[in-house]
Amino acid sequence: MRTVRRVWGAVRWYARELTGEAECDRYCDRHRRHHPHAPVPTRREYEALRTLRREEHPQSRCC
Amino acid sequence: MPTSALPESGRQAPEKSRMSPKSVAIWSAVAALGALGWGVLALARGEEISAVWLVVAALGSYAIAYRFYSRFIARRVLQVDDTRATPAERLEDGVDYHPTDKRVLFGHHFAAIAGAGPLVGPVLAAQMGYLPGTIWIIAGVIFAGAVQDMIVLFLSMRRDGKSLGQMARDEIGRVGGAAALIGVFAIMIILLAVLAMVVVNALAESAWGTFSVSMTIPIALFMGFYLRYLRPGRVVETSFIGVALLLLAILGGGWIQDSSLAEYFVWSPETLVFCLVGYGFFASVLPVWMLLAPRDYLSTFMKVGTIALMAVGVVIAAPNLKAESVTDFASTGAGPVFAGSLFPFLFITIACGALSGFHALVSSGTTPKLIQKESQVRLIGYGSMLTESFVAVMALIAACVLEPGLFYAMNSPAALLGPTVDTAAEAVKNLGFTITPDQLTAAAKAVEEETLVGRSGGAPTLAVGMSEIFAGVFGGAGMKAFWYHFAIMFEALFILTTVDAGTRVGRFMLQDMLGNVWKPIGRVTWKPGIWITSALVVGAWGYFLYAGVTDPLGGIKQLFPLFGIANQLLAAVALAVTTTVLIKSGRLRWAWVTGIPLAWDVAVTFTAGWQKIFSDNPAIGFFALRDKYAQAIEDGQLLPGATNMDDMHTIVLNNTVDGVIMAIFLLLVLTVLVNCAVVCVRAVRATEPLPTTEAPYVESRIDAPERSEEPLVGARS
Incomplete structure (x- = not known):
């Protein structure tokens, strides 16, 4: 059971990292460290920021 | 730490190490297994052999190359230094730059380089038999492709993530830089046109x-709205919903095909061209969250899943390989799929x-x-490319398990x-x-298609091959039609x-270039500028797409060589830039690492290009x-392939454009x-190293990755 939970945890961690879902946590952590008094962006606000960035920095996909 | 088998030549040896008996035994076994695979491939005469030998030869070679050659390049040639802070550490901003776990970054990078190529x-290269293709895919990736990806990645990393174009301008000069930039743009247009044609x-x-795609x-669109308004940021959950809907769409396609709605989804090639051009335009001007980002998630999930499957x-x-190991077309050059002899045309056909060359753009971008x-x-550089090469080996297998007649x-x-x-x-x-005609009808019926005759472009062939393989494992012959359309769907999605x-990237490049001439068009927030440049980009690839689709002689046969040469020429640019930088940074004695692949690539592309322009053989x-x-x-006659005078004029126009x-x-x-x-000669002659x-x-202030693993579990959600 413990192994199953560990493997599931690892898969979940990898999927979240790969899709960028985990980026929000990292960003908010950083935000807290650097601007302790400013309000941390909500998930919705963060995602809006992230898509805006993506809008301006297209990444090429290869053949 | 793993140990080295290379003779330690003293001076800059990072550490004294000798292989333990255990690893000597393991690596000897791997080498023997790979050699066995190659032996079976080489000695098979006439009889059919199992595709497993191809896989064994490939994996054995990759393992040896990764363990020894990539390590040699990292230590001796690049002299990687883990005490040196990477840009991700120095410039960390939580957005563009942040140190990422290597396994995650491997996934990112692989998803960015892998595609339909x-x-x-x-x-297509299966026309010459399975052996030449296999040898080039494996040898090429080990000594050229993976080396290019890894070294470009390294050089860009040492320059805070500069793009290939910027590196060319900074390290070579403005003329070379400008030529590289225009070349990249032009090559991308051809690439998009050929892929869209597939x-x-x-x-x-x-x-x-058509229905399922x-x-x-x-x-x-649904995923986009779901991610933005219902469950912001829940990418994994959304991707699973998307993949489930996708599978339903494939099943639904089978149902549509048998229903009275079928006629609404039977489109001519010309109609599809206009749909694709329209799609490309909207994808480029719509906000990314609506269409582009969710498609990207979907495509990444399908990519990893299907390749594993x-x-x-x-x-x-x-399965057994039905194709010959080397066909007569390899020497006569008279094959129907693509014209020309093994050298140089096999090497430009296999391409990716x-x-x-396109990987050099990805390796000098985000990664x-x-x-x-x-x-x-x-x-990340060498390993991802080996994986990509393995995908190519599997595609070759899928094509070679088919009856050659089919x-x-x-x-x-x-x-x-x-x-x-x-x-x-x-x-x-x-x-x-x-x-026989009956066999052809039966093959089409098995995958529930009207016909398989003349379905060029590679995708249908791969899909038939994959359905053959998959049906043997999951679901039997009754599932063939599903697997065929699954494969078509996943290629189309890629x-x-x-x-x-690509259209979006092309639009940004064009805005950047035109912005030098007329300021407003360079502004990424000015709507008319976005529309104009998007229309120009889709118009450019749309033209080649339309010309290819309506080409009486078969667009794939005409345009695929152009695409292959273009991609390999881009690789020549990347390898030339890396060789120059190696020489400039005082590593002349290691310049052969990229110099030899460069020389080979230049020989291949320029021979192929020369023949395409100057050969008096009309084929x-x-x-x-x-x-x-x-x-x-002029003589007023129709030649084979043309059904009327308009076709004749089309052929003349297309060939003129392609040649130019x-x-x-x-x-x-x-x-x-x-x-x-010129820069290399100057660097060799200079007494002081040239500035780079x-x-x-x-x-660096972060610990070596071996000691500080990211926590696997416990990432907060």
């Missing part, structure tokens, strides 16, 4: 395929699976800004095959292979993702074919090469 090229050929006249647009399928089903430790360029009936140009299964069977017989991302030379048809127009484009590509790359050579733009050394 390694799936299509090897299928989709058109796969979907034309197929209600099932067009359903990906509403699915992506394919590997399992090949190993479990262990062995060496792909270098995310690397945690310098030594990780090995896994392969040629699917991939020869329509002009050769004629309109019916009977004419096609006759044409295949003339090529020296056998397939390609459409490349097309929409190969663009201008020779043009002259032949122009002469016939080819010449422009060669000249642009020649400019870069000459400029590089490498960022200065800063000591």
